[in-house]
Every structure is written in structure tokens, then in C-alpha cells.
Amino acid sequence: MxxxxxxxxxxxxxxxxxxxxxxxxxxxxxxxxxxxxxxxSAGPARHGLVLLPLLLITAWAVTDSRSLRDNAARIPAADPWWLLSAVVCTCLGWVAAACVRQGAVVERLPPGPLLASQFAAGTANHLLPASIGAHAVTLRFLQRQGVPLARASASIALYSLVKPVAKTAVLVVFLVLFPGMLRLRELLPGGQALFLTVAGAAIAPATAAVLFAAVRPLRRRLLAFLRTALHDARTLHTRPARVLALWGGAAATPVLQASVIASAGAALGLGLSWAQVVFAFLVASTATGAVPAPGGIGPVDAALVLTLSAAYGTPVALGTATVVAYRVLTVWVPLVPGALVLSAMVHRRML
Structure with a gap:
């Protein structure tokens, strides 16, 4: 110029x-x-997020080191082949979780990163109550895959709705297939316990209905969210592959979790059949599903030991040892590898 x-x-x-x-x-x-x-500040913040899972795991191990030593000491005395079966069922549980996540999303997700995200979500799920950690990891992963926030949140809601429905269906199937083997009468609550159960189940929907009617901004956002969720649910249920992944994975998840318990019990000499242990786990997890404990640890464990003892006469010490072995295999063993995978996915901007 x-x-x-x-x-x-x-x-x-x-x-x-x-x-x-x-x-x-x-x-x-x-x-x-x-x-x-x-x-x-994105660089230092991301480095902090990479190290955060490892710091949380270290803090948990330090505060609960005695429990960690006691739990780990029980494993070498068990039957190694049944323990291997429990490990296989644990790994299949992550595959089932990935199938459910894929079934709740219209877009096709990459299988490898999706499975890695569910492995990492398992670690986050044991650190925060009510599956908040697992949902947060999955929500971030879906956003990184190009799924809009509204539709990713709708998939989380669909996932949370399908899981208890599928678990209830599996429980009904077991009641139909094994009516004589499953002792249901000993597990039915008394009058006061039944009243508290029904009252607790009614509080949550009643509170949601009051908030929906009273808070107008919340009502508008909730209606928009419901429209998005219903549209995605209708679209997903027109695709047989998504239906199979969603409902098949949701039905397989509790069965695989109970199979881990059955294998751990067989390794320790529990003496119950697979169907009995699966039924006990379904009853215990259904009864305590609303308690917001990290990964279900605590309420489900106590309810499972009580169910094994009340329904089948299992000694409390043996039932406790079985539940402890189950938690070692599903929580403590994958904890550090899951934290490393979570940190690696954050470092590679997949989360």
C-alpha cells in the first residue's frame, strides 16, 4: 500500500x-x-483439579486407616477363585453403568472414554453422597462430548429414574421365579416402621409439589427442563439399541452388584445360594436407597447384614465379613486407580 x-x-x-x-x-x-x-488462572486451577482426587483419597485413607487394615486383612483368607469371580462382576458393573449412560443420550459416545469416565465416576461417587460425584463427572464428560447442558442434565434425570424402576422390576421377577426360596415375611416392617416408611416416601414428592406451585421462576425452568427430558426420552425409545442399553444396563447393574456379594460370601463360606443373596441385596438397597450416604456405604451395609441375618439366619459376624469383603473389592481396591483415571481425564481435558 x-x-x-x-x-x-x-x-x-x-x-x-x-x-x-x-x-x-x-x-x-x-x-x-x-x-x-x-x-x-486456568493453568493452576486445572493442576489443582488434577491433584484433588488423589488428595481426597489420601485424606480418607489416613482418617480411616484402621478400617482399611482390618478390611484388607480379611481378603487373603478367602477362596481366590470366588474372589476372581467377584472382581469380574465388579468390572462388568462398570460396563453396565456405561451402557446405561449411553442409553440415556441420543448422541453416540466414544466407548473407551465413556467406560473410563464411569470408572472415574465410581471414585467420585464414594466421596460425595447421593451419587452427586458420579453425576458431576458424567455431566462434565457429556458436555466435553458436545452434548448441551440441558440435554446432558435430562440424561442424568432419565438415568436416575430408570435405575430404581429397573431394580424394582428385577425384584418382582425374583419374587415370581423364587417364591419358596425367598423368605419375605421376616423382612416386612411392623406397623410403626411401615408408617415411617410411607411417610418418608411421601415427603419428597409433597415438598417438590409445593415448590413447583409457589416459586414461579423455578416452575418455568422446571417446565422447560421437563419438555427437554420428555422429548429426549421419546426419541431414545424409538431406537432399539438405546432402549436395550438403557433398560438392560439398569437391570443388570443391581444383579452384578449382588453377584459380587454372592461371590465374596462364597469365598468366605456364607452358605447361601446366589438367588438368596441377590434378593437380600435388592431388599436392602431398595429400603435404604433414599439415604444420602456416599456410594450407599453405611445404610446399605447395615440393612444387608440385617437382611441376611433376619431372612436366612446368617451369623452377624459372617454377614459382616461378607459385606466388608464386598466393600473392599468395590470401593477400596478401585479407589486409587479410579482417582488416577479421574486426574488423567481432567489433565487431558476430557472432564
Whole structure:
């Protein structure tokens, strides 16, 4: 680009005009904007997120080191082949969880990263109550895969709805197939316990209905969310592959979890059949499903020991040892590898 020469007023000679530099405008230097604070701090923040799972696992292991030693000491005395069966069922549980997650989303997700995300979500699930950690990891993974936030949240809601429905269906199937083997009468609650159970089950929907009627902004957002969720649910149920992954994976998940308990019990000499242990786990997990404990640890364990003792006469010490072995295989053994996978996925910006 050629510019006309300018006259120098001092001597009358023409001076070629200077082109403005990239940092200057037509009226002088331009001050370039500084990068935002969030962008400048993204590096240290991401490094902190990478190390956070390992720090949480270390803190948990330090505070509960005695339980960790006691639990680990029970494993070497068990039958190794039954323990191997329990490990296989544990791994298949992550596959089933990945199938359910895929079945709740219209988009096709990459199988490898999806399975890794569910393995990492298992670690997060044991650190936060009510499956918050697992849902947060999955929600972030879906967003990284290009799923909009509203539709990713709708898939989480569909996942949370399908799981208890499928577990109830599996429980009914066991009641039909094994009516004589499963002792249901000993597990039925008394009058006061039944009243408290029914009252507790009614509080949550009643509270949600009051909030829905009273808070108008919440009502608008909830209606928009429900429209998105219903549209995605209808679309998913027109695809047989998604239906199979969603409902088949949700039905297989509790059966695989109970199979881990049955294998651990067989390794320790529990003496119960697979159907009895599966039924005991379904009853215990259904009865305590609303208790917001991290990974179900605590309420489900106590309810399972009580169910094994009340329904089948299992000694409390043996039932406790079986539940402890189950928790070692499903919580403590995958905890550190899951934290490493979670940190690696954060580092690679997959979460």
C-alpha cells in the first residue's frame, strides 16, 4: 500500500509517511487488552483439579486407616477363585453403568472414554453422597462430548429414574421365579416402621409439589427442563439399541452388584445360594436407597447384614465379613486407580 508523501514544514522536503505498527491505530498506540483473570488462572486451577482426587483419597485413607487394615486383612483368607469371580462382576458393573449412560443420550459416545469416565465416576461417587460425584463427572464428560447442558442434565434425570424402576422390576421377577426360596415375611416392617416408611416416601414428592406451585421462576425452568427430558426420552425409545442399553444396563447393574456379594460370601463360606443373596441385596438397597450416604456405604451395609441375618439366619459376624469383603473389592481396591483415571481425564481435558 503506497502512501502520499507529507511535506516537512521545516525544510520543505517530502517525508514518506510511516505505516502504523500492528500495536498502533490511526491515532496512535493501541493498548492491547490483558487476558482475563480466569484465563490466566486456568493453568493452576486445572493442576489443582488434577491433584484433588488423589488428595481426597489420601485424606480418607489416613482418617480411616484402621478400617482399611482390618478390611484388607480379611481378603487373603478367602477362596481366590470366588474372589476372581467377584472382581469380574465388579468390572462388568462398570460396563453396565456405561451402557446405561449411553442409553440415556441420543448422541453416540466414544466407548473407551465413556467406560473410563464411569470408572472415574465410581471414585467420585464414594466421596460425595447421593451419587452427586458420579453425576458431576458424567455431566462434565457429556458436555466435553458436545452434548448441551440441558440435554446432558435430562440424561442424568432419565438415568436416575430408570435405575430404581429397573431394580424394582428385577425384584418382582425374583419374587415370581423364587417364591419358596425367598423368605419375605421376616423382612416386612411392623406397623410403626411401615408408617415411617410411607411417610418418608411421601415427603419428597409433597415438598417438590409445593415448590413447583409457589416459586414461579423455578416452575418455568422446571417446565422447560421437563419438555427437554420428555422429548429426549421419546426419541431414545424409538431406537432399539438405546432402549436395550438403557433398560438392560439398569437391570443388570443391581444383579452384578449382588453377584459380587454372592461371590465374596462364597469365598468366605456364607452358605447361601446366589438367588438368596441377590434378593437380600435388592431388599436392602431398595429400603435404604433414599439415604444420602456416599456410594450407599453405611445404610446399605447395615440393612444387608440385617437382611441376611433376619431372612436366612446368617451369623452377624459372617454377614459382616461378607459385606466388608464386598466393600473392599468395590470401593477400596478401585479407589486409587479410579482417582488416577479421574486426574488423567481432567489433565487431558476430557472432564
Amino acid at each position: 503506497s502512501l502520499l508523501p507529507l511535506e516537512d514544514p521545516s525544510d520543505g522536503h517530502a517525508v514518506p509517511a510511516r505505516e502504523p505498527s500492528p500495536a498502533e491505530g490511526p491515532r496512535g498506540p493501541v493498548r492491547l487488552p490483558r487476558p482475563p483473570l480466569l484465563a490466566r
